[in-house]
Amino acid sequence: MAQERGTEQKSVRYIGSPVGEIGIAEDGKGISDLFFSGEGKLPGAKEQDTALLDKAAAQLGEYFSGKRLRFDLPLSLTGTDFQTSVWKALLEIPYGKTCSYKDVAEKIGSPKAFRAVGMANHRNPVSIIVPCHRVIGQDGSLVGYGGGLPVKDFLLRLERRYVMYREMHIIEDEPGKATDIVDVDKEIW
Numbered sequence: 001m002a003q004e005r006g007t008e009q010k011s012v013r014y015i016g017s018p019v020g021e022i023g024i025a026e027d028g029k030g031i032s033d034l035f036f037s038g039e040g041k042l043p044g045a046k047e048q049d050t051a052l053l054d055k056a057a058a059q060l061g062e063y064f065s066g067k068r069l070r071f072d073l074p075l076s077l078t079g080t081d082f083q084t085s086v087w088k089a090l091l092e093i094p095y096g097k098t099c100s101y102k103d104v105a106e107k108i109g110s111p112k113a114f115r116a117v118g119m120a121n122h123r124n125p126v127s128i129i130v131p132c133h134r135v136i137g138q139d140g141s142l143v144g145y146g147g148g149l150p151v152k153d154f155l156l157r158l159e160r161r162y163v164m165y166r167e168m169h170i171i172e173d174e175p176g177k178a179t180d181i182v183d184v185d186k187e188i189w
Contacts (some may be wrong), residue, residue: 012045013124066162086120096163
């Protein structure tokens with residue numbers, strides 16, 4: 001059964017980022033929320049640092065600096081079975097790539113449910129970590145994002161820049177295997 005955001009005791013931490021202040025919350029089981037300053041505060045949450053929130057903040061910093069391609073955090077996502085199937089599919093969209101709502105609907109075995117996929121995308125409680133910003137319109141247009149379309153555009157451009165950087169420098173952990181964390185030692189803007 002779905003719970004409303006903020007109904008259980010959570011810890012929250014706020015961090016600065018290139019897209020403004022971000023709130024990250026955890027409920028003792030995993031990261032439960034990631035939200036932008038324009039979305040308000042998390043009701044009932046206690047503002048405090050925890051080991052998990054510190055780890056999430058560090059990984060977000062690595063993401064924004066182009067060093068992290070995937071997040072390695074326990075998640076505590078509350079939603080319907082359909083929503084959670086969409087969120088799991090979003091986790092499979094590669095860094096720097098995009099797909100359409102229809103593509104996600106087909107991926108989860110509900111090819112006509114692209115509008116419902118859009119609604120599940122909108123209800124994603126941990127944007128960026130579960131990369132709903134990588135879902136675009138069938139025609140390639142940027143449509144809908146909780147943080148606003150300028151933030152979505154920024155995140156997609158950020159990922160494309162670092163993908164190009166990686167391809168130019170062929171960054172690998174071991175021969176034939178790219179790493180999830182990259183040592184980007186110079187600014188590429």
